Amino acid sequence: MSPEASRIRGSGAGRGVLEGAFALLEGLAGVDDAGLSDLAARAGLPKATAHRLLDQLAGLGAVERRDGRYRMGATVARLGRAWRTHRMVERAAALPLRRLAAATGGGAAAVAPCAGDMVVVAWLPGSADAVFPFPAGAVVPPGSAADIVLAASGTATQAPAGYSAAEWSRQVGRAREHGVAVQHSEGEVPMCCVVAPVRARSGAGVAALGVTLLDSRRQGPAVDAVKHAARAAGVNLARMPAARQL
Structure with missing residues (x-):
């Protein structure tokens, strides 16, 4: 047996x-x-x-x-749609994600914390997602750019596996300074991920929105596009009466 x-x-x-x-x-x-x-x-x-x-x-x-x-x-x-935060973030991010994907040509996603994990709640695939897809419902690996920007926006987190406390602190501090977290993958297919926090009316980061690109040379323009999309999603979220407690 x-x-x-x-x-x-x-x-x-x-x-x-x-x-x-x-x-x-x-x-x-x-x-x-x-x-x-x-x-x-x-x-x-x-x-x-x-x-x-x-x-x-x-x-x-x-x-x-x-x-x-x-x-x-x-x-x-x-049952998944009954998760209230999931549903609100998905609605708030719908149009900003479409505009972000159109502006960058990358795969755009919104993620939110659930039971200690970061879970994809909305996803528009791009060229990078043929290599590394993040469909809705997928759990994002610990230490991702989404974890970093939420830690930078005030959500307390310990250094995940693979990071020393000092390196994690540097990553979080950099994201706090620049308003985004940027991660590069140098595997067989180099990729670049740019993520910004989606803030509730209280100012707390409740989700993260970002884009994955195959061409790191597009990182610069993508930073501004991601920031704009995350702010737009936050504005949409603030308009929802049910989001007032977030």
Whole structure:
């Protein structure tokens, strides 16, 4: 019996089943659809266990099954939209994101904190997203530019893995000074990410909005475009009566 199967069948079986189901949903969160073997591997579950849980999730409408492949279902989408901050940020950022994507040609996204993670709440794909996509619902890796600008706007955070306390402090201070965080990736396909905070009426940073570019030479013009889009999203957010408590 595998360690995962042992955990699910152990004394915490109810919790283990829920963890397995959520692991499968997490596996679906970053893709359009996936097959059973792929999802089982992503979730760290035996195929038989994954198949049984996916059948149960499909019966609840949490996933959809078509031609032997699975995708996120309507129930999960509906529950996700019940997250009030998510819904408000998505609405506030809709037009600014479209204008940002048109102005820069990059992939534009708005993200908001949820349970300690930064989660994409709205996304318009660009050329860079063919390499590194960030669809709505995806969790942004810790230490991202979004984490930096929210830390700079007053949201207290500890240095994430991969950063020393001194380096994190420098990154946050730089973002506070310039109003944006800029990160470069020098992998097989070099990319540049520029992010600015979306502020509530109180001035607190409640979300982040940014763009990912394949050509770092476009970073300069993108900084002003990102700042403008984030300010516009903040203005839209401030007009929403339900956002007054943010």
